[in-house]
Amino acid sequence: MKVLRIFMIGDIVGRPGRTIIREKLLFLRKKYEVNFIIANGENAAGGNGITEKIAQELFISGVDFITTGNHVWDNKDIFNFIDTENRIIRPANYPNSPGKGYQIVQIGAGTKIGILNISGRTFMPPLDCPFKTADLIIQEMKNMTKVIVVDFHAEATSEKIAMGWYLDGRVSLVAGTHTHVQTADERILTNGTAYITDIGMTGPCNSVLGIEKERIINKFISQMPVRFEVAKGPAEINGIIVDIDESTGRALKIQRIREST
Amino acid sequence: MKVLRIFMIGDIVGRPGRTIIREKLLFLRKKYEVNFIIANGENAAGGNGITEKIAQELFISGVDFITTGNHVWDNKDIFNFIDTENRIIRPANYPNSPGKGYQIVQIGAGTKIGILNISGRTFMPPLDCPFKTADLIIQEMKNMTKVIVVDFHAEATSEKIAMGWYLDGRVSLVAGTHTHVQTADERILTNGTAYITDIGMTGPCNSVLGIEKERIINKFISQMPVRFEVAKGPAEINGIIVDIDESTGRALKIQRIREST
Amino acid sequence: MKVLRIFMIGDIVGRPGRTIIREKLLFLRKKYEVNFIIANGENAAGGNGITEKIAQELFISGVDFITTGNHVWDNKDIFNFIDTENRIIRPANYPNSPGKGYQIVQIGAGTKIGILNISGRTFMPPLDCPFKTADLIIQEMKNMTKVIVVDFHAEATSEKIAMGWYLDGRVSLVAGTHTHVQTADERILTNGTAYITDIGMTGPCNSVLGIEKERIINKFISQMPVRFEVAKGPAEINGIIVDIDESTGRALKIQRIREST
Amino acid sequence: MKVLRIFMIGDIVGRPGRTIIREKLLFLRKKYEVNFIIANGENAAGGNGITEKIAQELFISGVDFITTGNHVWDNKDIFNFIDTENRIIRPANYPNSPGKGYQIVQIGAGTKIGILNISGRTFMPPLDCPFKTADLIIQEMKNMTKVIVVDFHAEATSEKIAMGWYLDGRVSLVAGTHTHVQTADERILTNGTAYITDIGMTGPCNSVLGIEKERIINKFISQMPVRFEVAKGPAEINGIIVDIDESTGRALKIQRIREST
């Protein structure tokens, strides 16, 4: 049995998130003997979106592939490179947008990983149905590989868990992103799919989701617009490591990772 | 230094949740040498609300105090006993409702615990400001005890974390409920308040938030009304144990608890 | 030029709505020399949904065709007849539901009317895209008739007006329902489609959208659940009359109608 | 009996809205023999917010007083003058903001008009309770004048109508703004308060709420961010004229106004 070990990293927030990635990722790759690293980059550029330059910075730091989410369009630079850069995807259920929602990546000789990014709709914009979108794309990917990992970028725990059960046995991993808080419910579901509601974020710890806490508190109290700024101070990487049996696509193990500065 | 150990249990869902509480709680109280047990009971009656009979059942099972949330009014029996039963509270920021939003409980000789229940407003009904409500009530409680624990029943991680920082140093614990998924971000904040975004739920594991998964999946796909039913099968208790220095009200330790059937 | 005159009636609310329809509709049909009467029936059964018996009552009262909206599934009786009764439709963009979302009705010799019901998504459930759904169905209907009327059941004025412009020149009428308040913006758009943001409701005037006003006020202030009851007292019919050139499908005239008890 | 005639004008959108105001307002004031003109200015600066210069432009054009809404903070210039300019208010139920939510204006010898601006909460941010806020402020204003007009800036028809009934007999007028579509439900309620759900907007007619229609349609279909631009072409003024008995504060008459370029 050949085991593939994938490291999936939660939403990288701004410079502090990128810095800890640059400083720690190669060490973590070695320490955990990881075969492939996927990171969610929707907040990599100052908290909002991602630029080509920043994507390159993440690749150089050791990230192999970038997924995104609802913030993907925040920085307009995305439109300059999302159609040409093969290592970045956006939620597949945008009905009508540039870029791709999934990708098959070849690593080493013969091993292929399918990566799918979808967005939820509860408390979020009404994109195409994430469940039906997943059905169609997974069916297509199945022709090419048994190893499929899904970044389900969604707000509501109910929608995320529902997706986990819905895809159980059809994909190797359903990992939630977007809430920026790592959940403690990682497990292998009944039919072999690894699942976690949210893998958390990568950025400053003493913050609200990576943003300066005083500003967010002020916004909640005043209900007035506030200019968000990425917080300073110590950062952490949140993610998961999943072991997948390449021949079956079944997950063997899922463990949560947290690494601080 | 006298240390108070509080066990706080996440939303108990229906009969499976009540059953595991009845079977395991006295054992857990002993095992962890807990001084006081608080449980969120908003889903105790078939997933929706709570009745007087069920509240009594929980007390007999070892629960000392019940908090609730947005589902508190779902079962109309609540109106028969919420004004007379001192061991149950509802979110304090309901502007105009029966019952109380906080309580001071005396345990043993001299030790007093203040318990506050608040609801968030992001993706939830526009109750009174949870931050201002907390300010007012905590100020009042401070006259009576230094040990104050807060059940912040809210959906958005941003609002919950903001509340944690907002109350840091003023209360012993801010513990989130409502999303039914335990988070892995438990910690002691800078000024001594224990914090966790969500303590999870107590009920059937192979479900969506305690409800039969097929029904929820079907609802997400069809967008049609579905009658929810509490799921069957193995259950688990999710919660936290917090150690508090009685003389200062500061938290010393917070640990996540998960106990399965 | 043969002109077709269609009377479209806003959401009929409960018994008071049905009563004024029974008492006034035949008179109005005669007075305005109407060829076809469409009524939105989503609130006909006590404010929530519609039953087979009530649908029959409306047909006997002179309604030729019933459209619905988000409340269509509230009364479970709908599942007993929506698949067999040809004169009732539900929003076409429900992804997966019983019933039909559009219909072609033959009136007299040769005249055919296409009726399409769609639901908006802003502040409403994430059904399939109303714009794309409309595209597909209208293309199909165009093969059978040039006269197409659309009941766009939606909350947000922006989405409704956007749909009006989107379909301008492709259908005879885009009439909004759901807000229960008639708007004063009826007009013929640039390319010949008659448009109004909302045609209003048919039911008790001294109410909040047909419901007893004290209950609604109480709900807004307390944020607690309130059992809605249809209001009593004088009622009114709100609707529009549209004249359509049968040979081209273009609207010639749109006028608002209000008729009180 | 001395009758006061007030002209209230709906959300002025961008340059087209300001231009038609400058060109038509003095004529309308004369034609209708209006005593006082109130305009909602939340979209006066390019669709988003208002600046001091634009406020002055509106005053010079004949506007006596400016109300606002949720967009009031969009243009940061507001913070430079809202605390010093007495003729502009923002929703009174912002919990913690600069500026005032109501004002008493003296016109001529002895006549005083109280103007109150409130925001709804349904499908909008959770400000303080609009009903309780209105209670408190109206009680205070009642000591100074019987003539009170309310601009209730809200999305949901239910909340607006509920507010109308809630304040019926206590104020002279409850006029809705924010949806930018004039409603046809103007009336005098049972206890003498004039009411309309929305007075509409003042700006380009061939648009979606004043904005270029293609962009809005594109946004609904793609669910991607779109830069809004105020539309071009013919504009219209939407508003109402209300006659109030100064000695009692009761409304005598309410009529809708629409004036096109």
Ligand SMILES: [Fe+2]
């Ligand atoms: Fe994110």
Ligand SMILES: [Fe+2]
């Ligand atoms: Fe996100």
Ligand SMILES: [Fe+2]
């Ligand atoms: Fe719950």
Ligand SMILES: [Fe+2]
């Ligand atoms: Fe809840």
Ligand SMILES: [Fe+2]
């Ligand atoms: Fe309706």
Ligand SMILES: [Fe+2]
């Ligand atoms: Fe509706």
Ligand SMILES: [Fe+2]
């Ligand atoms: Fe506006």
Ligand SMILES: [Fe+2]
């Ligand atoms: Fe507005």
